[in-house]
Amino acid sequence: MSEQLADLRRRMAEISDLGSLGALLFWDQQTMMPPGGAPARAEAAATLARVFHARETSPDLGALLDALEPWAAEQDPDSDDARLVWWARRDYEKAVRVPEDLAAELTRAKALGQQAWIEARAAADFSLFRDALARQVDLRHRYIACFDGFEHPYDALLDDFEPGLTTAELRPLFAELRDALVPLVSAAGDVEQERNAGAFKGEFDVVTQKLAVLDVLGALGYDPDRWRLDPTLHPFASGIAPDDVRLTTRYDEHDFAVALYSALHEFGHGLYEAGSDRALWRTTLDDPVSLGVHESQSRLWENMVGRSRAFCAWLLPRLNATVPGAVAGLDTAGLYHAVNTVQPSLVRTEADETTYNLHIILRFELELALMDGSLGVDDLPAAWDEGMDRLLGVQVPGPVEGVLQDVHWSAGLMGYFPTYTLGNLIGAQLWDRLRDDLADVDAQIERGEFAPLREWLREHVHRHGRKFPPRELLRRITGEELRVDPFLRYLREKLADAGVLATAT
């Protein structure tokens, strides 16, 4: 069996390498590529995708898995090898079920959909996007039809981003969250207030901002020998390899909070990408296990750490030295209050921590309705506007700040949005457990000692890579299933502690 196992490991190593090439192509396109390179890049990426797909769906791989599975069944189920075989089978089965012509159509529709979306936004006219969206909905149905064994059609979409997550599980969780957040936002929110209560506003040149961000990230654990930080339009983090982590951020010359908090967010993603066990490197287990768990890491650093009282206390003198004027006149309590203020607003990417999940819940409700046919594409803009009023109490002035604000649907990404909120829920569950283990964590953060926190995350989350499916990982760490109340408790306590809510409700 050792020869077949070596063959599988070799194949998975090559698939891992090809994935790394794909990540580099994306990173380069978003940060470095001159605009003229786009058409050739699309072709090169398509060729790489074909090579990747051919390796993933090779009949030899299927036969190899047939031969290895009886052996794997007798191994320690927690061993790397047993898990490698399990994930290889799962990836293989998902890949072979999608016919090549449908895969090609999905790729084409992505490019066309994004183009239509850009044009519709430029014209502030949903009707220009309508057909492309209808096509995406139709293609999702064709994609779903490739699979059986899913209870709800939407489960097939969720499973691509959050393996094993079901609509049946998600619906009551999101309903519970919605029913708690709507009154919380009503109580704590002030639609007139500026984001972060106007802290971080001023005129800050990009070089100053970048040095200040690197100063903060360096203290957190950013290693310049293994990491980069570059500007981009829509920030992301990319693990080209565990020792080659690329963060990106965006600099707003009038608001330092944009770069600071997006860098904290991407740092959380990057740390996950960097932290897998060396034994998993160059295997297909060497990846974050799901978008939800990935987002739990970014949200944990952005919000649970980054908007805590302890972090504000540590951050304040640092920023006064590196970005004079950004938080001038504030004390720790003032900064802590400012970064936790709540203001219902129109655009998801600009939402505060409290209102953010209501933006996601709206998208989840609309996606489900689009997919089960209870909502037609033509009725989507009205449903969007109605939902924003119902959930956040805001009136949408037009499609650019409304139904056309996100790129995701244009690219066929449905079932993806829920993982943003899952990240908040999982993050809070992990945060509870972490605080049980690290009783001193607030004092450590206030002293700028981030190693224990980083190590806890590495030990419990990062090092496993993709070895354990997300629900199993959560159970192993917390003993729990997905829950809403840890997040709500965390949020209410913080809003009360920061003086944003009069009392903890």
Added chain:
Amino acid sequence: MSEQLADLRRRMAEISDLGSLGALLFWDQQTMMPPGGAPARAEAAATLARVFHARETSPDLGALLDALEPWAAEQDPDSDDARLVWWARRDYEKAVRVPEDLAAELTRAKALGQQAWIEARAAADFSLFRDALARQVDLRHRYIACFDGFEHPYDALLDDFEPGLTTAELRPLFAELRDALVPLVSAAGDVEQERNAGAFKGEFDVVTQKLAVLDVLGALGYDPDRWRLDPTLHPFASGIAPDDVRLTTRYDEHDFAVALYSALHEFGHGLYEAGSDRALWRTTLDDPVSLGVHESQSRLWENMVGRSRAFCAWLLPRLNATVPGAVAGLDTAGLYHAVNTVQPSLVRTEADETTYNLHIILRFELELALMDGSLGVDDLPAAWDEGMDRLLGVQVPGPVEGVLQDVHWSAGLMGYFPTYTLGNLIGAQLWDRLRDDLADVDAQIERGEFAPLREWLREHVHRHGRKFPPRELLRRITGEELRVDPFLRYLREKLADAGVLATAT
């Protein structure tokens, strides 16, 4: 036949895409990758190389070429399709002749050789590099043995970099050049003089230098929508795609000439990469045809344009505005004289235009002797030092400035060095022809009108990509075979005109 031709074009498009990915990997590694990424990058590059090799050597491709060749023989021999079939056959035959285990050993020896070279340089001890070099010589012999039909073993090496070039052709050319240059350097050279007679020396920050370089390149034809310029240790240009050209340069904070002339050099390479006919894009004809022709383009911009009297006249006021102090106190004649001074020196990459080819001729002589067995690896350092004295009249103080100065041999690159000098020879032959066609070129350059020059090069050289083999391309443009005297005449006239030689000798 149209179906088979479409199949060939599809295969060549994918090979072209994979080549583009390889170029991006290299560019990224040299400019962007954090150092920690190196081991994973080596694996990813090796996987890509295997994918590339598998496509190149696919038996289906061989069968397809068998089927297409009778058809191609009846097409216009100058048609793209006929040439595509011809080059595909050539590439295929070269690729399939190297057994996979030898190819793997060549790759491994490259990494090991470079490591040994780095250590030997750090210790200034050739003996630490000796075994790795002997291994490279041995592997070259095994590589050569894969091929028949070459008159001289060294021809097999040359052919990889300059298709069709033979040792029999090169030897008398280089002998003629050597016999002319040695006395010319004696007459014009001054070993005590600084490079560029000390012009460009001072203290110049990198930002100022970069803006000044971009100002010059912008006037020459650098298009920021299709090009980039980044710093690196050893400058190079990479055509990721014709509309995605990446130049690199190096900034010496004490000598602006380093960045300026390396940028002019790489601009010449970049223009070639950017200039192929659109009909050739995403084919295997969409590449510069040889390293020699490639170098003719870089040398033409760096030296024939960049060190001309007309260019100096155009450049001087520009630099006085963008890099105050760099050429302070010089008039056009002074700058023209300074950038054409001759000083025999130890290190190839720092050599002036006149002495440069003697560095190459030494390497050519030594490579031939290593390959035909008349020189043993142990005797190489002494032979190097003797050659430097004989050709340039300089005494080598130690191996770092001597036999260990270049990375090429450590990576197994033998037969590569001659293309640097070929570039100078071809450049001069093209320059003669270009000046016949563009009688007004000096005045145009002095006015900063570079479009006619750029267009001539595109029309006669760049647009053909790899369509015509290098000798054929040269004949088509100039009606000539490779010659030495155009270069010597150009050089002597310039040295006399610039006052570096008392009279044109």
